Amino acid sequence: MSLLRVASTQVSDTYRFVCLLLVVVVAGSSQGLLLPLLSILLERQGISPDMNGMNSTALYIGVFATMFFIEKPVGKYGFKPVILAGALLVTAAMLLFPVSGALWFWFILRLLIGIGDSSLHYASQLWIVSSAPADRRGRYISLYGMAYGVGFSIGPLGINLLPLGEAAPFLIVGLFFLVVTVMLLRIPNELPERAPSGEAAQNRFSRTYRLAWFVLIPSLLYGLMEASMNSSFPLYGLRIELSQSWISLLLMSFGIGSLILQLPLGMLSDRIGRKPVLMGCALAGSLAFFLVPLAGGNEYALFALFVAGGGLVGSFYSLGLAYAADILPKPILSTANVIASIHFSIGSILGPSIGGYGIRYVSDHSMFMLLGGAFLAFGLLGLLFRPKPEAAQTA
Secondary structure (H helix, E strand, O other): OOOEEOOOOOOOHHHHHHHHHHHHHHHHHHHHHHHHHHHHHHHHOOOOHHHHHHHHHHHHHHHHHHOOOOHHHHHHHOHHHHHHHHHHHHHHHHHHHHHOOOHHHHHHHHHHHHHHHHHHHHHHHHHHHHHOOHHHHHHHHHHHHHHHHHHHHHHHHHHHHHHHOOOHHHHHHHHHHHHHHHHHOOOOOEEOOOOOOOOOHHHHHHHHHHHHOOOOHHHHHHHHHHHHHHHHHHHHHHHOOOOHHHHHHHHHHHHHHHHHHHHHHHHHHHHHOHHHHHHHHHHHHHHHHHHHHHHOOOHHHHHHHHHHHHHHHOOHHHHHHHHHHHHOOHHHHHHHHHHHHHHHHHHHHHHHHHHHHHHHHHOOOHHHHHHHHHHHHHHHHHHHOOOOHHHHOOO
16 A cells, blocks of 8 residues: 555655654754764763763653654644654754753753654655555665764764853754745655554564564664764763863764765665675674774864765664565554654663763773674674565565
8 A cells, every 4th residue: 555645735755854854864963063062061061971871861762652642643733744843843853942041951951852853854864665566665764864974974063162151052953944944835745654553563563573673773883883973982082171162073074974874874775685785884884993092182083084984884873764665564663663762762872871981981982892892793693684585575
């Protein structure tokens, strides 16, 4: 069954796709900016790295909590209302950051942004994956990943707006959200294809894990990597005496690598399969992370390693979703998206906490050892995964 159209309009599918990509760009910029910006501002207040990291987890607690209820409103009201609600919630929270610098207040705002970001990401990625032609799914989802990468890359540059006032970065991102929200109003709404009414949620979750456990790991690793880099790397950079401008540039370089390879890797996965691409990128990416401590404070060596690492593992979330769409029956694809988002949240919650505690109690380099080991383990796990014949059949 194809997606059910619930509104008629002359707005083209291309316009819809472009608008969804712009939403993802802005959402990516908010996440790319918030973690390093707030980490730096809290460091200025004298907040310890472990407390700093714990406060960062609020955003991902919001993401995690959202996944337990987001499937129903999307199924009932459609994609568009959920995306609009998420965008408006993030906009409101962004504009409230300058009101107070209290740790508890920022925790609540980060929680709200996590709920809003999670809602619009879930609805937009499911909309794109569900409507993409099977032979171009890797390309479509790679463009989605590239859009997020663009936003995620330019987000840390907002740190350089601090000389204009601490409120400036928040106001700019809030303005961007308002613009894309207005653009979204022209898009017709659609409803996702539903699973059979007799199939319980517990059965759908267990079935999805049974058919695609390996496919759901990339979202966990991507969340771990993204949150660790954006929350803990600024602290790492300050400890190896990198300047604030170099910290923002290096975070951007990670996104640049993802942008360079996102579409080529997606197209390659269309030709040779998602699994070999994911395994190869995991093994090579782990090497890039292991080499970061050896680069020390050499900015140019770090830049090269970050571009390489970002390019190799920056496609993990999008490629994991494309792989899920390849091997899962369409009615439970929304369940796979929910699980992927939950895994992303778990990884994102763990990343700042482990990174902060590691920097304080273990070693400044512990974050990169953790990431290198995690991607290496995933690459080797791929040898054990064989998609079951049932997964290739539609329900």
